[in-house]
Amino acid sequence: MIEAxxxxxxxxxxxxxxxxxxxxPPGAVTGFLxxxxxGKSTTMRMILGLDAPTSGSVTVHGRPYVGYRRPLFxxxxxxxxxxxxxxxxxxxxxxxxxxxxxxxxARVNTVLDQVGLRGVAHRRCGGFSLGMSQRLGIAAAxxxxxxxxxxxxxxxxxxxxxxxxxxxxxxxLAAEGRTVLLSSHLMSEMALTADRLIIIGRGxxxxxxxxxxxxxxxxxxxxxxxxxxxDALATLLEAQGIGVTRQDDHTLRITGADGxxxxxxxxxxxxxxxxLSAHQASLEQRYIELTGDAVDYRTVExxxxxxxx
Amino acid sequence: xxxxxxxxxxxxPLAGIPDIARSEFRKLRSVRSxxxxxxxxxxSNVVIAAFAAILLPGQLGAHEKATVDAVRLSxxxxxxxxxxxxxxxxxxxxxxxxxxxxxxxxxxxxxxxxLLASKAMVFTGTALIxxxxxxxxxxxxxxxxxxxxxxxxxxxxxxxVRAVAGGGLFLTVLGLLGLGLGAIIRVSAGAIAAxxxxxxxxxxxxxxxxxxxxxxxxxxxxxxxxxxxYLLHHDDGNLGAWTGFGVFSLYAALALTAGFILINxxxx
Numbered sequence: 001m002i003e004a005x006x007x008x009x010x011x012x013x014x015x016x017x018x019x020x021x022x023x024x025p026p027g028a029v030t031g032f033l034x035x036x037x038x039g040k041s042t043t044m045r046m047i048l049g050l051d052a053p054t055s056g057s058v059t060v061h062g063r064p065y066v067g068y069r070r071p072l073f074x075x076x077x078x079x080x081x082x083x084x085x086x087x088x089x090x091x092x093x094x095x096x097x098x099x100x101x102x103x104x105x106a107r108v109n110t111v112l113d114q115v116g117l118r119g120v121a122h123r124r125c126g127g128f129s130l131g132m133s134q135r136l137g138i139a140a141a142x143x144x145x146x147x148x149x150x151x152x153x154x155x156x157x158x159x160x161x162x163x164x165x166x167x168x169x170x171x172x173l174a175a176e177g178r179t180v181l182l183s184s185h186l187m188s189e190m191a192l193t194a195d196r197l198i199i200i201g202r203g204x205x206x207x208x209x210x211x212x213x214x215x216x217x218x219x220x221x222x223x224x225x226x227x228x229x230x231d232a233l234a235t236l237l238e239a240q241g242i243g244v245t246r247q248d249d250h251t252l253r254i255t256g257a258d259g260x261x262x263x264x265x266x267x268x269x270x271x272x273x274x275x276l277s278a279h280q281a282s283l284e285q286r287y288i289e290l291t292g293d294a295v296d297y298r299t300v301e302x303x304x305x306x307x308x309x
Numbered sequence: 310x311x312x313x314x315x316x317x318x319x320x321x322p323l324a325g326i327p328d329i330a331r332s333e334f335r336k337l338r339s340v341r342s343x344x345x346x347x348x349x350x351x352x353s354n355v356v357i358a359a360f361a362a363i364l365l366p367g368q369l370g371a372h373e374k375a376t377v378d379a380v381r382l383s384x385x386x387x388x389x390x391x392x393x394x395x396x397x398x399x400x401x402x403x404x405x406x407x408x409x410x411x412x413x414x415x416x417x418x419x420x421x422x423x424l425l426a427s428k429a430m431v432f433t434g435t436a437l438i439x440x441x442x443x444x445x446x447x448x449x450x451x452x453x454x455x456x457x458x459x460x461x462x463x464x465x466x467x468x469x470v471r472a473v474a475g476g477g478l479f480l481t482v483l484g485l486l487g488l489g490l491g492a493i494i495r496v497s498a499g500a501i502a503a504x505x506x507x508x509x510x511x512x513x514x515x516x517x518x519x520x521x522x523x524x525x526x527x528x529x530x531x532x533x534x535x536x537x538x539y540l541l542h543h544d545d546g547n548l549g550a551w552t553g554f555g556v557f558s559l560y561a562a563l564a565l566t567a568g569f570i571l572i573n574x575x576x577x
Contacts, residue, residue: 048416051576066419069325077416083409085340092339100332100417102325140413 001026001179002047002148006056009042009203016042017203019056024181024198026147029174031194031211032183035291039203040183041079044152048077060148072101076141077150081133081157086126090117090136093125098143111139130157138166148179155189167193187287201291214286223254223262226275233271240265250274329418329427337431342400347435350393350480351443354386358447361385362454374459380472380541382460383451384444387476387539394436394480395504398487401432402568403497411577421572429488429565436484441477444539448473468541471550475538478554482535482561483508489564493571507560508532528553531560 002024009017017039024030034040045051047058049066057064060075068074084093094108112118115135120128125136134154141149151170155163170193174180184190190197190211197214199206207214215221227233227250234244234252242262243255254262259276266273337343361382369377402425405411418424448464455461464470487504494500511530515523527533528548537543537553548556 045412045576048412049419050412050415068419071419072417075416079412079416080409083412085336085404085408085410087340087342088336089339092335096332096336096339097413097417098332099335100329100414102328 001062002058002060002150002181003062004043004047004056004058007043007046007053007058008055009039009046009051010054015203017046017053017200020200020203020205021056022198022205022208024148024179025196026179027174027177028195029170029180029182029193030196030198031190032181032198032200033187033190033287034183034185034200034206036185038185038200038291040185040200041152042203043200044077044079044150044181044183047150048075048079050079070101070144072097072103072144072146074144074146075148075150076144076146077152078134078137078141078154079150079152081130081137081154084125084133084136087124089122090125090128090139091121093136094139094143097140101144103143107143107145111142114142115139131159131162134158134162134166138169146178148181149173150181150183152183153185154182155184155186163189187284199287199290206290215280221255221278221280223257223259224275224277224279225252225254225262225266225273226250227252227266227271227273229271233266233269236265236269236271237262325418325420326423326427326430329423330431332418333424333427333431334435337401337435340404342404343397346393346397346400347439350390351439351446353389353393354384354443354447354476355450357386357389358383358451359454362451362460363456366455366457366460369460371459374457377460378541379460379462380448380469381539383448384473384476384539386447387444387479390440390443390480391483391508392505394440394484395487395508396501398432398436398484399491399497399500399504401428401488402491403495403500406495406577407497415577422569425492425565425569425572429485432484432488433481436481437477439477440480441474443480444473444476447476462541468550472539472541475540475550475554479535479538479557482554482558486531486561486564489561489566489568492568493564529556531557534560 004020004022007017007020008015020039020043032040032043042051046053047060047065049064065071065075088096091108091112094111095105098104098108109118112121115138117132117135117139120132125133128136134157138151138154141151154166158166170180170182174195182193194211196210198208225233230246230250230252234246237244237254237257242257245253247253259278263273263276365382366374405414414424415421452461462469464473486507487500490503490507491497491500494503508531512532515527515530518526524546528546534548534553535557537548537550538557540550543549547553
């Protein structure tokens with residue numbers, strides 16, 4: 001369980017994170033979503049006590065991170081997979097971290113097996129691909145078998161097999177009752193991995209919800225119906241209190257009813273249907289709708305211009 | 310549902326030091342730069358001592374041989390070794406910032422002062438062992454290659470053990486000064502430049518000052534103060550061996566203290 005209350009961080013005149021309050025519950029994968037520069041990494045660094053908040057607070061299991069004497073047993077985190085001493089072997093990198101928390105060599109070998117790096121454990125990690133580095137970072141996060149796991153953009157640079165592997169791992173960790181916080185700027189990845197969402201833009205909270213709820217709230221969830229008798233069908237549906245928009249002579253856009261209801265009404269009244277399809281706003285669309293005003297850098301007519309702060 | 314009560318927070322800042330020190334020692338010995346800097350320090354010490362023993366007797370006159378500090382000649386390699394130790398001291402902390410490893414390190418050990426103290430302890434132990442060994446190795450090499458008995462000395466002679474071991478003490482404290490500056494500056498190149506400016510610039514600047522200032526300030530500049538510990542004989546104007554070493558240690562202590570204060574007040 002991670003709890004942030006009024007968390008704020010200012011760099012000079014810019015608020016990287018402003019009055020952010022959220023809860024990350026155990027037993028679920030919580031997606032931490034926002035455009036680049038929204039303050040996701042800054043927030044994660046404050047959770048870990050790497051950066052001090054300008055105001056507000058954040059606790060892990062009710063206590064600030066820096067209060068833990070052996071924090072690897074509480075929180076495992078992957079912030080930047082490349083942030084390792086390239087001259088050290090994977091094994092030594094993990095052992096250095098493990099020893100500081102009184103964790104033994106056997107556990108180092110276990111996590112190396114778990115992420116599939118046992119075979120290259122004694123190679124210098126400076127030569128690792130980004131995918132291998134991500135695996136090493138995840139191994140480090142798993143060292144203390146912690147109840148809370150945090151991953152900052154863990155699928156970056158992974159091949160499709162690696163992406164599936166991480167997704168499966170995160171789901172399994174959450175299923176064991178752990179708290180999993182996963183940041184990404186990719187909505188599509190979240191749709192597949194996360195149960196809950198915390199969406200931020202420009203350092204502020206935009207939404208805190210479940211993925212399912214988030215989808216339902218979309219402005220354009222609708223049914224598309226094609227029928228040669230579209231006009232008559234529309235009149236019938238409207239009489240039932242169902243929202244209908246006529247798109248062309250044969251196509252209707254229907255909101256406020258599900259496919260079964262519309263199909264059954266058509267059958268009972270003898271209308272022929274040529275198409276009955278459900279359209280849901282994709283997470284991506286919803287996400288862009290929500291964060292549209294909160295993107296720092298956007299492309300305008302092919303030119304990249306920073307928005308005024 | 311079983312809820313585990315969190316362990317009580319630790320208020321003892323030194324708790325856990327053995328574990329953290331083991332981690333830091335593993336860090337120190339698992340990168341090649343440590344091996345190479347220490348290897349370079351020991352080798353240069355020994356090789357230069359051998360050359361000094363072979364070449365110097367032919368170049369010095371009888372009067373010089375009688376008055377020269379023969380122990381100092383055997384430790385001529387310190388001039389190179391001090392660079393290696395200084396760089397290593399700096400890298401102990403700045404390599405963490407440079408690679409970004411500091412994030413993982415501070416996440417594992419959030420008590421940053423305990424972390425810095427552990428780093429300093431581990432470096433001190435390693436540097437003392439290697440530095441003192443290198444100094445004695447140089448001393449014995451010098452004696453072994455010496456063809457001229459007038460420059461020969463014995464460990465039984467007054468001050469010789471102090472001066473030879475002093476070479477190792479000097480290197481260690483110089484490395485700690487580097488570690489302190491590294492903790493303050495956090496960038497390898499900047500910290501190394503600061504360290505060697507602090508060591509090598511004052512003697513040059515001192516030459517530009519009036520003579521009375523030179524005699525007042527001169528003994529207290531880092532290199533003059535620190536160098537006394539490995540000298541057998543001391544000029545009247547200079548500090549004694551242990552006083553000078555104390556002043557030199559004070560510089561390192563100041564740098565480390567500043568690093569100690571800053572490390573808790575900055576984002577990593």
